[in-house]
Each structure stands twice: as C-alpha cells, then as structure tokens.
Amino acid sequence: MRHSVPPAGAPDAPGDGRGERGRRLVELDVLRFVAAFAVMSFHYMAASRSLWDEFPTKLFAPVARLTTLGILGVELFFLISGFVILMSVWGHTVGEFAVSRVSRLYPAYWFAVIVIFILYRFSGVSGFDPKLSTGEYLLNLTMLQGAFDVGHAGGVFWSLWVELRFYVLLALFSLVGITLRRCLVFLAAWAGLALLAEVTQNDVLVFVFMPRQAPYFIAGMAFFLIHRFGARSAALMPWLLVAVGYGMSLHAATERVGERVxxxxxxxYPAPPEAVIVAITVVYLLMAAVALGWLRWLRWRPLVTVGALTYPLYLLHQTISAVLIPAYRDVLDPWLLTGITMAVSIALAYAVYRLVDRPGQRWLRSRLGALLDRSRGSRRRGRGTPSRTVPPIPAQSPEASVP
Structure with missing residues (x-):
C-alpha cells in the first residue's frame, strides 16, 4: 500500500483523548481498535497472497466482502487523527505540540523498525521483506524516508508520512493562533486547495495538500469543532465542512479500492463501489456519533488499554503474519491459523505497549519537555523577563497515525 467565540486558551482537551470537562473519550479508543482490527483483517484475509500462496479472498470467501473493505480502516484512522490532533494542538504552542507528537509516535515506531531490521537481516523470513540497505533502515528511524523516496521498512508506514505532513500543516496554522473562526477558514481553504490538487494533479499541490487523505483530516477536525462548539450558532459551518469532506472521501475511497479491484x-477482490460508499458512510456516522456525544455510554476502563495497544498492533501485525502464516499454512486450517495470528499480534502489541511504548513515551516526553523548558527559560532571560515554570506537556493517547 504505497479539523461572540472564546479565544484559544487552556484547552478543553489536551490531546490525551479527553473531551469537555476532562472526560476521556473512551469511544475514540474503541474506534481506534476497530480501525486497527479492520486493517489487520484486510491484510490477513484479503491482501496477503504471497503469504498464503493463493488469493486470501478464496480461502475466506464467506467474509471476503467485509475483509476487502478493511483497507478503509486507514481512513477511519485519519478521521480520528483529525479530531484528536486539533484537540491536541488547541491552546498549546508549536513546541508543546511537537514534543507531544514526537514522544507519542517514535518509541513504538523505533522498536518496530529495529525488530523488522533484525528479522529480515538475521532470519529466513522473506514475506514483506522491504529489501532495504542498512542506511535506508537508519533513515527509516527518522520517519522521513518518504521525503527521500526511500522504501518503508513496514508496509503500513506510508500512513505515518502522511500524518507527519498533516502535523506540519496544523503546526503552521497554529502559529496564527487557533480559534473557531480561524479553524473554519483554514479548513475551507484546505478543502479548496485539496480539490485543486486532485483536479490538476500538480505534484507540489498533491504533496502539500494531500487530496486523497485531506478529506478525512478536514472532516475529523470539523467533527471536533462540532464536539466542542456544537451548541453555538456557528455549528452549521462545521457540518458543511463534514459534508464536503464526506463527498471528497467517497471519491478518494472508491478510487483507492477501485485501483486494487x-x-x-x-x-x-469483491469490493464494488457501492460497498465502499456504504463503508465510508458508516465510518462518518460513527464519527458523528462521537462528536454529538451519542457514544458517551462507553465507559469500561479496559477499553482505554484496548485503544492504547492499537498503535503497536498497527505497526507490527504484518511482520507477525510474515513469520507465522508461511510457517504453518500447510499444517493448520486457514481460519484457525488466522485466529492464532490475530491473537498473537494483539498479545504482542499489548506487551510492546506496556514494556516499550508507554515507558518510552514517558522517558522521551520528560526529556524533550525539559529541553523545551530550558529553551523558553533562556529566551526569557535574554529578554530580561522572569522565568516561569512551564506546565507539563500532556500525554497523548494513540491515534493511529495510521495507514
């Protein structure tokens, strides 16, 4: 697979999956896992012909019309990301936003790149081998390999390059100060430029404004505005932006799936256009339910952990399947082998979350936060202003910066 108005002050939601009054939006954790499970099902049961040595849709024919649509789990990730990242940057400086994103994304990602390097360099596993040089693996550690036309160590890593470009756009926008009115202008302008990029296929416009992914980010941010300002008179404009994003998403999704068909x-690959339209519609309805508070009844605490393990699951599930499926496809029933592979993937993702991702985030956030504090203190002393303690940078829950 190659988002009278009060000013932006202390945020309602610092980006840790919390909404109004600091309530964690557990429903987003659930949707993250749904998205990750959909992508995993797509890879295991619809896309990995090289692992099964035949088309998976033949092996899993009874569910093929569903698993082929699992590719759109990435689109759900992008919608969630638009919602959560606007939530994250609102009321924070670019430096705080950068610290939160780097500490959130990189620990598990570094681990995944290292595991993939070791696996393909020192074992006989060949499925999904990116065939990268050592230098190219090192470049992958930066997550910027897409800027240098270097292959991704993991098949799903392309989506992280998309996410990074989205973060840059939003960080640049935040420099002017984020308010509801400015968000509406920004989103409308981005939608127009993304549409122009799609029509002209100008390389620069496509790179910057990402016409095939922008609709989901735009709609996700509009959904956050509805969530935060839904009772205000300006709420009609966010819904209009959602509608624009939905229309553009239908085009982008049908084209993406259509290319595979x-x-x-x-x-x-039984995924006709009408099925894609239904899937995208369901995804948008789920996000609308989050924005309107219709899923607030989801409160079960373990769902937070389920949401947290989705990022390492997303990063590593293909690699795990490359180890298990070719090794056991001739001795185990395909359904049983897929179930075992999914269970192992989820269990290992939980282990990576507990042992690598969570402590790695804390360690990296504390050090980057300290660097940010010192930088601010130096600038204040240089201006002769008294130093003050910078509030701790909030932890980020996993959105899935995904596919």
Whole structure:
C-alpha cells in the first residue's frame, strides 16, 4: 500500500483523548481498535497472497466482502487523527505540540523498525521483506524516508508520512493562533486547495495538500469543532465542512479500492463501489456519533488499554503474519491459523505497549519537555523577563497515525 467565540486558551482537551470537562473519550479508543482490527483483517484475509500462496479472498470467501473493505480502516484512522490532533494542538504552542507528537509516535515506531531490521537481516523470513540497505533502515528511524523516496521498512508506514505532513500543516496554522473562526477558514481553504490538487494533479499541490487523505483530516477536525462548539450558532459551518469532506472521501475511497479491484479483478477482490460508499458512510456516522456525544455510554476502563495497544498492533501485525502464516499454512486450517495470528499480534502489541511504548513515551516526553523548558527559560532571560515554570506537556493517547 504505497479539523461572540472564546479565544484559544487552556484547552478543553489536551490531546490525551479527553473531551469537555476532562472526560476521556473512551469511544475514540474503541474506534481506534476497530480501525486497527479492520486493517489487520484486510491484510490477513484479503491482501496477503504471497503469504498464503493463493488469493486470501478464496480461502475466506464467506467474509471476503467485509475483509476487502478493511483497507478503509486507514481512513477511519485519519478521521480520528483529525479530531484528536486539533484537540491536541488547541491552546498549546508549536513546541508543546511537537514534543507531544514526537514522544507519542517514535518509541513504538523505533522498536518496530529495529525488530523488522533484525528479522529480515538475521532470519529466513522473506514475506514483506522491504529489501532495504542498512542506511535506508537508519533513515527509516527518522520517519522521513518518504521525503527521500526511500522504501518503508513496514508496509503500513506510508500512513505515518502522511500524518507527519498533516502535523506540519496544523503546526503552521497554529502559529496564527487557533480559534473557531480561524479553524473554519483554514479548513475551507484546505478543502479548496485539496480539490485543486486532485483536479490538476500538480505534484507540489498533491504533496502539500494531500487530496486523497485531506478529506478525512478536514472532516475529523470539523467533527471536533462540532464536539466542542456544537451548541453555538456557528455549528452549521462545521457540518458543511463534514459534508464536503464526506463527498471528497467517497471519491478518494472508491478510487483507492477501485485501483486494487482493477489490478486483480472483482472476483478476487469483491469490493464494488457501492460497498465502499456504504463503508465510508458508516465510518462518518460513527464519527458523528462521537462528536454529538451519542457514544458517551462507553465507559469500561479496559477499553482505554484496548485503544492504547492499537498503535503497536498497527505497526507490527504484518511482520507477525510474515513469520507465522508461511510457517504453518500447510499444517493448520486457514481460519484457525488466522485466529492464532490475530491473537498473537494483539498479545504482542499489548506487551510492546506496556514494556516499550508507554515507558518510552514517558522517558522521551520528560526529556524533550525539559529541553523545551530550558529553551523558553533562556529566551526569557535574554529578554530580561522572569522565568516561569512551564506546565507539563500532556500525554497523548494513540491515534493511529495510521495507514
């Protein structure tokens, strides 16, 4: 697979998955896992012909019309990201935003790149081998390999490059100060420029404004505005932006899935355009339910952990399948082997979350936060102003910066 108005002050939601009055939006954790599970199902049961040595949709024909649509789990991730990242940057400086994003994304990502490097360098596993040089693996550690036209160590890593470009756009926008009115202008302008990029296919416009992914980020941010300002008179404009994003998403999704259908045929990839339209509609309805508070009844505490393990699950599930499926496909029933592979992937993702991701985030956030504090203190002393303690940078829950 190659988002009279009060000013932006202390945020309602610092980006840790918390909404109004500091309540954690557990429903977003649930949707993250749904998105990750959809992508995993797509890879295991619809896309990995090289692992099964035949088309997976033939092996799993009873569910093929669902698993082929699992590719759109990435689109759900982008919608959630638009919601959460606007929540995260609101009321914070660019430095705070950068610290929160780097500390959130990189620990588990570094671990995944190292595991993939070791696996393909020192074992006989060949499925999904990116065939990268040592230098290219090192470049992958920066997450910037896409800028240098270097392959991704993991098949799903392309989406992280998309996420990074989204973060840059939002960070630049935050320099002018984020308010509701400015958000509406920004989102409308981005939608227009993304549409222009899609029509012209100008390389620079496509790179900057990402017409195939922008609709989801735009709609996700609009959903956050509805969540935060839904009772205000300006709420009609966010809904209009959601509608624009939805229309553009239908085009982007049908084109993305259609390319795969045209490549291998509808019989081997049964995902007709009408099914894609239904899937995108369901995804938007789920996000609308979050924005309107209709899923507030979700309160079960373990769901927070379920949401937290989705990022390492997303990063590593393909690699795990490359180890297990070729090794056991000839001795185990495909359904049983897929179930075992999913269970192992989820268990290992939980282990990575507890042992690598969570402590790594804390360690990196504390050090980057200290550097940010010292930088601010130096600038204040240089201006002759008294130093003050900078509030701790909030922890980020995993959005999935995903596919």
């Amino acid at each position: 045209r490549l291998i045929g509808i019989a081997r």
